[in-house]
Amino acid sequence: MIARSFGRELLERYGSPLYVYDLDEAERQAKALFDLLPKSAQVLYSVKANPIPEVCAALKAAGCRVEIASPLELKVVFEAGFTPDQILCSGPGKTAGLVREMLLAGVTHFSCDSWYDLERLAGVASATKKSADALLRLQVSGAPTGSVGVGAMQSHFGADPAELLNGGAARVGALRGAELAGIHIYSGGQIQSADKLASTFEHAIRLAEEIAGAGVPLRLLDLGGGFPWPFGTSDNPVDISGLREKLQRLNAQRRLTAGAKLWFESGRYLVASSGTLLSTVLDVKVWHEKTHIILDTGMIHLGGMAGLGRIYRAVASIAPLVERDGAAIQSVDVVGPTDYALDYVTRDASVSPLKPGDAVAIPNVGAYGLTASLVAFTGSQPPAEVCCRGNSVVAVYRLRTGHERIRT
Numbered sequence: 001m002i003a004r005s006f007g008r009e010l011l012e013r014y015g016s017p018l019y020v021y022d023l024d025e026a027e028r029q030a031k032a033l034f035d036l037l038p039k040s041a042q043v044l045y046s047v048k049a050n051p052i053p054e055v056c057a058a059l060k061a062a063g064c065r066v067e068i069a070s071p072l073e074l075k076v077v078f079e080a081g082f083t084p085d086q087i088l089c090s091g092p093g094k095t096a097g098l099v100r101e102m103l104l105a106g107v108t109h110f111s112c113d114s115w116y117d118l119e120r121l122a123g124v125a126s127a128t129k130k131s132a133d134a135l136l137r138l139q140v141s142g143a144p145t146g147s148v149g150v151g152a153m154q155s156h157f158g159a160d161p162a163e164l165l166n167g168g169a170a171r172v173g174a175l176r177g178a179e180l181a182g183i184h185i186y187s188g189g190q191i192q193s194a195d196k197l198a199s200t201f202e203h204a205i206r207l208a209e210e211i212a213g214a215g216v217p218l219r220l221l222d223l224g225g226g227f228p229w230p231f232g233t234s235d236n237p238v239d240i241s242g243l244r245e246k247l248q249r250l251n252a253q254r255r256l257t258a259g260a261k262l263w264f265e266s267g268r269y270l271v272a273s274s275g276t277l278l279s280t281v282l283d284v285k286v287w288h289e290k291t292h293i294i295l296d297t298g299m300i301h302l303g304g305m306a307g308l309g310r311i312y313r314a315v316a317s318i319a320p321l322v323e324r325d326g327a328a329i330q331s332v333d334v335v336g337p338t339d340y341a342l343d344y345v346t347r348d349a350s351v352s353p354l355k356p357g358d359a360v361a362i363p364n365v366g367a368y369g370l371t372a373s374l375v376a377f378t379g380s381q382p383p384a385e386v387c388c389r390g391n392s393v394v395a396v397y398r399l400r401t402g403h404e405r406i407r408t
Contacts, residue, residue: 001363004321016280017297017383023058025274030062036244038251041262047073049267049367054387054395056080103130111135111184126177133181169215182220191226198246212256227269230364232316268367275366281358291332298336298343315346321359376401
């Protein structure tokens with residue numbers, strides 16, 4: 001997390017609340033992830049985790065490729081310096097128009113969520129006279145799933161592996177316009193141990209070996225990710241250092257797919273630790289012996305999807321940017337600025353006493369922060385987002401919201 005004095009300086013310059021991203025930290029995390037993987041493996045950064053161009057550029061400098069799902073993300077990664085051959089277009093809801101735009105921009109790698117999606121890609125590629133390499137995303141039963149992501153709702157992601165295991169070679173051979181380059185398997189995010197991560201990748205590799213044994217040539221295996229990192233808390237990250245040895249063993253066991261390249265994906269592990277949300281105390285209230293801290297941030301800037309009560313609710317940590325000698329720790333509820341009951345940052349948090357005007361910091365929010373929040377709810381201005389290296393500001397952004405009138 002950034003130094004307290006630097007945080008206070010940034011708040012004075014850019015206002016509160018404020019997101020701050022440490023680009024050096026993002027690069028360190030990328031190196032740490034590469035060190036866990038087989039030497040020839042590629043890492044794809046999931047741009048939806050944080051689409052700030054400088055964040056993407058930092059990960060490009062660290063050797064990452066990117067995974068995107070929209071024209072806006074395509075624009076971002078081009079601005080960050082990625083070339084079309086470093087881009088994977090994925091997602092279950094691709095339209096023919098989106099596929100065409102990607103192909104015309106030079107993108108050649110696509111993850112297809114079904115055989116119909118694959119045939120649509122082939123048709124558009126033929127019509128535009130562009131080449132396309134497809135990964136067919138597959139469901140895998142029996143593999144551990146993450147605490148965030150597809151989980152129990154996995155049924156609508158990916159195709160049935162039987163489509164490749166039973167007569168798949170003939171279907172693949174009949175494709176015109178696109179080539180099946182490999183398979184894509186993703187079991188969810190936040191998989192909480194090296195053993196469970198290794199198990200998910202082992203399931204994927206075993207399935208790939210079966211498919212290759214059925215006569216379907218595979219030159220690319222996207223094994224997904226699930227690499228864990230805390231969200232919004234100062235908790236220690238899960239130790240997954242043991243994954244390296246396990247992956248080396250799994251990689252050595254490949255036979256029919258020994259020549260296939262390995263891809264892994266990550267968003268949270270790469271950029272969560274780079275982000276800090278700075279906020280200011282607006283009010284302090286005591287009601288029935290309970291202290292409530294009202295901040296100028298909450299679900300409209302952080303974890304907003306949880307504010308709808310439809311997904312798992314993470315509880316954030318707050319760290320005061322001020323120190324008061326001899327201050328006793330107290331238990332408080334920290335809430336956001338909206339008149340919505342689910343707009344809270346944390347319950348029963350133990351913090352030193354705070355007063356209106358005090359600044360606080362929420363760590364580990366560089367992934368799935370502002371753009372995954374209810375930023376348009378209530379119409380308040382989104383916080384600025386500052387990219388830094390050391391104590392130097394590299395770039396500043398502000399997300400735009402609001403309705404744009406279009407012609408009737």
